[in-house]
Amino acid sequence: MATTIRMPALSPTMEHGKLARWLVKEGERVAPGDVIAEIETDKATMEVESDDGGVVARLLVDEGAQNVPVGAPIAVIAEEGEALDEAALEAAPAPAGAPRGAGQADAPAPAAPQPEPAPQAAAPQVAAPQVAVSAAPQVAAPGDGGPDPARNLSITAPPMTDPVYGDDVTFKEMTVREALRDAMAEEMRRDEAVFLMGEEVAQYQGAYKVSQGLLEEFGERRVVDTPITEYGFSGLGVGAAFAGLKPIIEFMTFNFAMQAIDHIINSAAKTLYMSGGALAVPVVFRGPNGAAARVAAQHSQDYSAWYAHVPGLKVIAPHSAADAKGLLKAAIRDPGPVVFLENELLYGHKFPVPQVEDHVLPIGRARIARVGTDVTIAAYSMGMEYALAAAGMLAEEGISAEVIDLRSLRPLDVPAIVESVKKTNRLVTVEEGWPVCSIGAEIARRVMQEAFDWLDAPVLTVNGKDVPMPYAANLEKLALPTAQDVVDAAHSVLYR
Amino acid sequence: MARKTASAAKRPAAPRKAARKSRKRAPAVADFTRDEEFAALRTMLLVRRFEEKAGQLYGMGHIGGFCHLYIGQEAVVTGVFMARRADDEVITSYRCHGHAIVSGADPKAVMAELTGRAGGISHGKGGSMHIFNTAGHFWGGHGIVGAQVPLGTGLAFARRYGGSDQVSLTFFGEGAANQGQVYESFNMASIWKLPVVYVIENNRYAMGTAVTRSAARPEELYMRGAAFGIPGEQVDGMDVRAVKAAAERAIAHARSGKGPYILEMQTYRYRGHSMSDPAKYRTREEVQKMRQEHDPIEQVKRRLLDKEWASAEDLKEVDAQVRKIVTAAAEFATSAPQPADEELWTDVYAQAGRG
Numbered sequence: 001m002a003t004t005i006r007m008p009a010l011s012p013t014m015e016h017g018k019l020a021r022w023l024v025k026e027g028e029r030v031a032p033g034d035v036i037a038e039i040e041t042d043k044a045t046m047e048v049e050s051d052d053g054g055v056v057a058r059l060l061v062d063e064g065a066q067n068v069p070v071g072a073p074i075a076v077i078a079e080e081g082e083a084l085d086e087a088a089l090e091a092a093p094a095p096a097g098a099p100r101g102a103g104q105a106d107a108p109a110p111a112a113p114q115p116e117p118a119p120q121a122a123a124p125q126v127a128a129p130q131v132a133v134s135a136a137p138q139v140a141a142p143g144d145g146g147p148d149p150a151r152n153l154s155i156t157a158p159p160m161t162d163p164v165y166g167d168d169v170t171f172k173e174m175t176v177r178e179a180l181r182d183a184m185a186e187e188m189r190r191d192e193a194v195f196l197m198g199e200e201v202a203q204y205q206g207a208y209k210v211s212q213g214l215l216e217e218f219g220e221r222r223v224v225d226t227p228i229t230e231y232g233f234s235g236l237g238v239g240a241a242f243a244g245l246k247p248i249i250e251f252m253t254f255n256f257a258m259q260a261i262d263h264i265i266n267s268a269a270k271t272l273y274m275s276g277g278a279l280a281v282p283v284v285f286r287g288p289n290g291a292a293a294r295v296a297a298q299h300s301q302d303y304s305a306w307y308a309h310v311p312g313l314k315v316i317a318p319h320s321a322a323d324a325k326g327l328l329k330a331a332i333r334d335p336g337p338v339v340f341l342e343n344e345l346l347y348g349h350k351f352p353v354p355q356v357e358d359h360v361l362p363i364g365r366a367r368i369a370r371v372g373t374d375v376t377i378a379a380y381s382m383g384m385e386y387a388l389a390a391a392g393m394l395a396e397e398g399i400s401a402e403v404i405d406l407r408s409l410r411p412l413d414v415p416a417i418v419e420s421v422k423k424t425n426r427l428v429t430v431e432e433g434w435p436v437c438s439i440g441a442e443i444a445r446r447v448m449q450e451a452f453d454w455l456d457a458p459v460l461t462v463n464g465k466d467v468p469m470p471y472a473a474n475l476e477k478l479a480l481p482t483a484q485d486v487v488d489a490a491h492s493v494l495y496r
Numbered sequence: 497m498a499r500k501t502a503s504a505a506k507r508p509a510a511p512r513k514a515a516r517k518s519r520k521r522a523p524a525v526a527d528f529t530r531d532e533e534f535a536a537l538r539t540m541l542l543v544r545r546f547e548e549k550a551g552q553l554y555g556m557g558h559i560g561g562f563c564h565l566y567i568g569q570e571a572v573v574t575g576v577f578m579a580r581r582a583d584d585e586v587i588t589s590y591r592c593h594g595h596a597i598v599s600g601a602d603p604k605a606v607m608a609e610l611t612g613r614a615g616g617i618s619h620g621k622g623g624s625m626h627i628f629n630t631a632g633h634f635w636g637g638h639g640i641v642g643a644q645v646p647l648g649t650g651l652a653f654a655r656r657y658g659g660s661d662q663v664s665l666t667f668f669g670e671g672a673a674n675q676g677q678v679y680e681s682f683n684m685a686s687i688w689k690l691p692v693v694y695v696i697e698n699n700r701y702a703m704g705t706a707v708t709r710s711a712a713r714p715e716e717l718y719m720r721g722a723a724f725g726i727p728g729e730q731v732d733g734m735d736v737r738a739v740k741a742a743a744e745r746a747i748a749h750a751r752s753g754k755g756p757y758i759l760e761m762q763t764y765r766y767r768g769h770s771m772s773d774p775a776k777y778r779t780r781e782e783v784q785k786m787r788q789e790h791d792p793i794e795q796v797k798r799r800l801l802d803k804e805w806a807s808a809e810d811l812k813e814v815d816a817q818v819r820k821i822v823t824a825a826a827e828f829a830t831s832a833p834q835p836a837d838e839e840l841w842t843d844v845y846a847q848a849g850r851g
Contacts (some may be wrong), residue, residue, distance in 0.1 A: 008555025009557050071555075236684060238646075239646060239652075240653050240657070241650070245658075266643065273844055
């Protein structure tokens, strides 16, 4: 069976090349792997090998020929004694498909032309009934090059909105720590595939005691102490999720997750897409995030914006115990990877938690934590402490602040923020993270694009200072935002 | 060269227990039956012809980006798959076309993934480095060097967690064998006695860096688990019989609950690291010598002819059948439509009840 050797491309952009030299003659024998020619462009020279052994039946291009198109037949190798089909050779068989030509010419496939998509198909996800985030009509931002990725989200936790509890439901004061523990325990009782893995989660009962009692109830098969090897055990957890388990990977703090971020992003967030939907990765990465107290720069950092940047991840950062519980349960049930950012300083805070059998909240929904009319303050996690304190201080001056607890950072509940801005016409964001490329910066972008005409003042962002976290008590205090910073920002957007 | 001799001279420094269990080169290899020889030939030829065609399509501009060919290493995946149970899990790096095909993926769908077409096995969204075939227990296709090692260890964790006796076959190159996460994985696999076989495909060059320049004790990568108590074995990865025999021992060890096992497959890639590699770090003579003296496919063919189990015509017939499959794959891959524009936005997030 004769084989045709074609002009190869040295690079994805090469269209023509020069056949610099033939190293074989017609009638010569070649072995597999023998070099038969040298080709060159203005950038490089490369050798052309024969994959097959046989006899050089034809050299179809003269030595020194310039501008030989990529994909053009240059030689024919035949088996010994094989009679060539001269007619077929004369016809100089065209490559199986169109060779790379000028510009985009390599693209369209002639075999089955794609019909023009119907206009409404341009943003196919918008119409999907499960989409929660796109409840309010949105205009595609001109610079974004496509529909908002958030529209691709299907909010898969059972509820689309927060459950409404009647008078028959009692609330119990619980710490965030207890709420998180209960969420994990309930989901582990509910689903055998759920397990907890991390440093000191089992025998030590959790570095911050979040997993207290879980080893006793579920045993060491499902509550797994790991070596101090974040990269390794995060990858192991993702592999277990490939195989159908639902791992909860605890980082002692998210500072250490930087060693594992390759698996969070490259292995967990991107695999569903890269596999064309074949391989979902139901894993939760959770642990304390953000500034702790007096532990200096390497142990005090807010990673919210880092993870919120990544398509394929959902990112949750709750403030209250009830939200922590309801959203962690939703995260564990989610069929994809979720980054769940807790806060060490909030673990001991108490909040009322509904005493119901299955308190599950929707991912991607903000919550109005305080209703107001004059200025909107959007915050999450520890930022809510400053926001709520500031709202109290503003109320004393007769300013009515509406406080939005974002809870989910990806998907971000932009419609809820826009709705509030339409009422107050002023917006302040609050977070402990650095200001550059922050969650506040993202909110400012979205509100500018989607509620520009409703704003009576520029959006102001209150952030941690743009420095590594210092150790000294006074400097640490200066590095973090305060309720007064939020009050000042509110005054500023109110021009008071 | 001096360096190699020196390190070889003072070799036996590894912990004794693991060293006792480990061995350099397996004992004499049992012969294949006629059927086994034919099966190995068919599989290895399919992979080789597929990769040659992929190289041609790349050269013609149909395949873009990175394209890492498996030519020369066919005996490794073929022998290991001959030893595995059909439900044992497999994961590897970006040099993944061969593993995908041998796991049962349709060559058409794999080739169409390489050309980025709608009919690609990942709908054209993964490309050459990200081929998955979960139905065939093949979990990809991973582009970050070494990342598949903890992932594969996690597959083993999941199977043990579920009470199954499936084994994870985790492939990686000798370059990845220097990655920190590999040793984090060895450690966990050993303390938890996970059913994983680590298959080091030592093709001697991590991109352009020879193993003698990049690895400590390059002549005994099979000892890399010694500190963790993981037995290892060095295998002639160009001899499909040796590969199968060693894989059978390793898989039996892992399946029996004794924990992980390392196989160092000494193999060779004929082509560059990727298509854009001019391969100036080694001589053409070195490559040709390997091809002429150790080629895994030629070895099988020679045995079939010597034993008169096949005629030259029979071998040609096998080749013709394989070429037919590969030609059909190439035709499909170059004529299938590109993915629809809407595919850009799908599969970013999983839907409930899927996957």
